[in-house]
Amino acid sequence: MAAFRVLIVESDTREAAELQQLIRSWEYTSATGSREPAEICLASSAAMALGAYDEFLPNLLIFGPVAAAQTANRNVRQLRQRGGIEPVPILCVQGAGVATQAPPIECDDILTKPYSPALVQLKLASIRRFCEFSRSLMAQRDRLRRHHADFLQEQANAREIFDNLGNESCLNDTPAIRYHLSPRAVLNGDLLVATHSPDGKLVLMLGDFAGHGLAAAVGAVPLTSIFYSMVPRGFSMTRVLREVNGKLFDILPRQMFCCLVMLEFDPRRKHLRIFNAGMPSPCLKRASGELVMLESRHLPLGVLPGDQIDRALVNQRVLPGDRLYLWSDGVHEARNGRGEHFGESRLLELLRMDGQEGPEIFDQILVAVSAHAAEQHDDLSLVELDLSDPVLSRREWSPVAPDGQRQGGRIGDWSISFRLSEQELRDADPLPYLLSVVGQMPGAARFHEDLATALGELFRNALEHGVLELDSSLKCTDEGFVRYYDLLAERRGALSGGWVSVSLSCSQHDQDGVLKIVVEDSGVGFPHVQEPKGVYAGRGLGLLQTVCDEVRYGPGSSRVEAVIRWGAEPASAEDIESKGLARAVQTPPVPV
């Protein structure tokens, strides 16, 4: 196909020949430098031109003087439309005798007779440049379209992967958690995940990747999968965060990192632990109206290979009526028409005003931010946790399925014991391993949660009170409460000497069985404790008694023995309920 094609419409053969002659004398220089004349197609009328159009695909249409005078604008328009989106210029020739007659208004330019060859050549050359320009524009447009389609497909894939990763999420299980993530959450780098630890704590993480698009989404994949694989197995927050930091440091390009807040809420002990690495401070709103800001104490994750997670953890005691708000910097950075950020102060003002009549504060914040933002606001994440809501405790909102989830097969007769020495106590987190071993036993689902709770309590008691000699009466005051956990981290890090041993033995008969847990430590014990009161007995002890059928203290109470029994299938649902209730009321009203 010739590089440049001209369609001439002219009924008068002499005029047509003259035009043809003129164009042929002009040599088209192609992009590769080869010179060739333009290709010409002749049509005697607009109707014939229409017929020839699709086969010839002209780059330029010229109406000769006679045709120009005779053709209606309508026909010219038809020809122009045939060109589709690609612009094909239309020239009309004006004869010398009809110079005063207006050219058809649908044309782009005119040639006048008598022809000035130089002028015609100039016009043809400029039209040819115009055509090439528009052709390359079209090619770019097509390329962009393809890229855009690929991009949308990639986004859809990324989102699907995300949805699959998050299927263990408990975000939608309870009205106590409200959240708003922008629709483009995955691709602007914001990330929200939440699940439960085996002993019923809620663990939630809000993260914000530096960078946008696919890179951020790809970075979020290991983060999400570490979270959902470690937390439900009972790994501590410190361990999970350490794993996340190490993984992100290994895989992320140097300029990328992740700001995140991770929190762990124990609804039974009313205890909140929070870790903030570079995110805007979450706000704990007390029923009294007091706002407690939990500021960042750590570098964003993925920046340094090492971390100081223990030192950056903040402990907060939760009081009735407490609610927690978390957000990403999309809230701060929403700009209005004058370029002013929404900022933290406006947000805190709203939180302070909460309590007056009107829609809920959560909605108010969203409305205020989008009203402030000049353009469509799309990278905003906001989370509200109602910490007083009893359903935050897992047991109460997802009861064990009645269809035999807990029945399983035979659990068997076995025993297992292990002993942790100082090195292990300093940095190991032994419970997840033990729980995962025991969890492999057929039928272990029957006692798995109770075991996680009981073992957790006993191990922590042995470590904190036995080996580290922490006094839980410290926890009676708010300040002491925080001091207690600071001391814990400090003493644990400096531990030299001491051990904890744990042994489990299980024996099963036909329909019932007994799981005995013995935890012993190197500490001197607490000789005065006979009753579940006094310094040794915190909320933890009460908890222990709600899940265990018996709890016995050895001499000096550095040896504790707990027993979980399960019997023949209970007669009815009420039976389970009343048993549960009976256990619950045993919780002694002692301080945390």
Place this chain on the structure above:
Amino acid sequence: MVVSDRLESRVISEISDSGDTVVIRVAGNFDFNVHRDFQRAYRNLAPPPKIFLVDLSATEHLDSAALGMLLLLRDYCVELEREGFRPEVELINANPHVSHILAVSNFDRIFSIR
């Protein structure tokens, strides 16, 4: 002082006469749009200076991409260490808003901020 870089750039770098110090000044929004200019300001200086001073006095806002760029600069200095001397990076003259962002991100732990 030798003034380099184009006039319209929002990143201006100056090398002290002794060649020991390179001051990189970022005006307006320190964000992804300046990343080429920012990299150009510190790469391929022979010999590398002893100190990179990132002057934030004209910086109005700084986002996470900018934090990433600072990490790249730091990384670049760590790489130079292999060839001998590791330049220091100092962030100076940040306005309250910008220093707040740096503080929240705990960047004071890895950069010296004045």
